[in-house]
Amino acid sequence: MPRAATTSDVFNAIAETSRRSILAYLAERERPVNDVCADLNLPQPSVSKHLKVLREVGLVQTRREGRQVFYRTNASALRPVHEWSSLFERYWLRQLTRVKERAERGAGIR
Amino acid sequence: MPRAATTSDVFNAIAETSRRSILAYLAERERPVNDVCADLNLPQPSVSKHLKVLREVGLVQTRREGRQVFYRTNASALRPVHEWSSLFERYWLRQLTRVKERAERGAGIR
DNA sequence: TTGACATATTCCTATATGGGAATATACTGA
DNA sequence: TCAGTATATTCCCATATAGGAATATGTCAA
Numbered sequence: 344m345p346r347a348a349t350t351s352d353v354f355n356a357i358a359e360t361s362r363r364s365i366l367a368y369l370a371e372r373e374r375p376v377n378d379v380c381a382d383l384n385l386p387q388p389s390v391s392k393h394l395k396v397l398r399e400v401g402l403v404q405t406r407r408e409g410r411q412v413f414y415r416t417n418a419s420a421l422r423p424v425h426e427w428s429s430l431f432e433r434y435w436l437r438q439l440t441r442v443k444e445r446a447e448r449g450a451g452i453r
Numbered sequence: 454m455p456r457a458a459t460t461s462d463v464f465n466a467i468a469e470t471s472r473r474s475i476l477a478y479l480a481e482r483e484r485p486v487n488d489v490c491a492d493l494n495l496p497q498p499s500v501s502k503h504l505k506v507l508r509e510v511g512l513v514q515t516r517r518e519g520r521q522v523f524y525r526t527n528a529s530a531l532r533p534v535h536e537w538s539s540l541f542e543r544y545w546l547r548q549l550t551r552v553k554e555r556a557e558r559g560a561g562i563r
Numbered sequence: 564t565t566g567a568c569a570t571a572t573t574c575c576t577a578t579a580t581g582g583g584a585a586t587a588t589a590c591t592g593a
Numbered sequence: 594t595c596a597g598t599a600t601a602t603t604c605c606c607a608t609a610t611a612g613g614a615a616t617a618t619g620t621c622a623a
Contacts, residue, residue, distance in 0.1 A: 345608035358468040418544035425538035434528035455578040
């Protein structure tokens with residue numbers, strides 16, 4: 344079996360570096376496809392394909408205005424990622440505490 | 454060009470559902486491979502392969518004890534994911550505020 | 564209607580994958 | 594040394610890419 348489709352969920356969609364760049368770029372305000380290409384220095388067909396993937400998983404939304412199509416990031420679709428990674432926060436905080444304690448003990452002993 | 458390797462970075466490694474399950478399972482405490490297989494109901498070769506991917510990107514660490522190899526999640530390797538998704542927090546919070554305001558205005562008018 | 568701009572789609576291809584099955588390796592205890 | 598347990602690796606394969614190039618679709622303005 345191959346890898347799950349990029350459109351199967353948000354985690355697969357954001358695995359690609361360019362798509363993460365696009366999401367960050369479109370978070371502040373909506374932009375036409377052309378701006379994405381120009382500002383991120385990516386070929387237009389590539390951008391259109393990435394945007395399609397992002398749209399299919401709900402990570403971007405669109406609005407047509409004449410010839411242009413404006414895309415914007417739908418930030419809330421990233422909440423599952425944020426929440427999932429948050430599950431691990433206590434563990435790395437605990438880890439940091441341990442490292443710190445060890446360092447302090449070490450400093451005291453020596 | 455195919456998709457980037459699953460071992461190319463943390464984002465690609467966690468795209469797979471089973472690997473996310475394994476990370477959650479190994480976050481609390483270290484476990485031998487067999488426990489992962491049994492508790493997550495996954496075939497052993499599959500688990501070994503997933504663990505290899507996770508280890509290559511630093512998401513798990515190992516300790517050998519006799520015949521067994523204990524794996525544990527290295528939570529801090531997930532910080533980049535958490536931090537990246539945090540960039541979007543202000544946007545979905547803003548969005549929620551807007552929705553709320555709109556609802557309240559609507560309620561007042563009607 | 565036609566030309567020009569904006570975006571989307573189609574074709575093509577090399578490649579990494581995840582699963583299943585079989586097998587190899589590593590280590591222990593008798 | 595050998596059997597047995599624990600884990601890792603190898604083989605095989607169907608499949609979904611991402612990129613580049615070419616082309617199609619859509620929309621406006623004159």
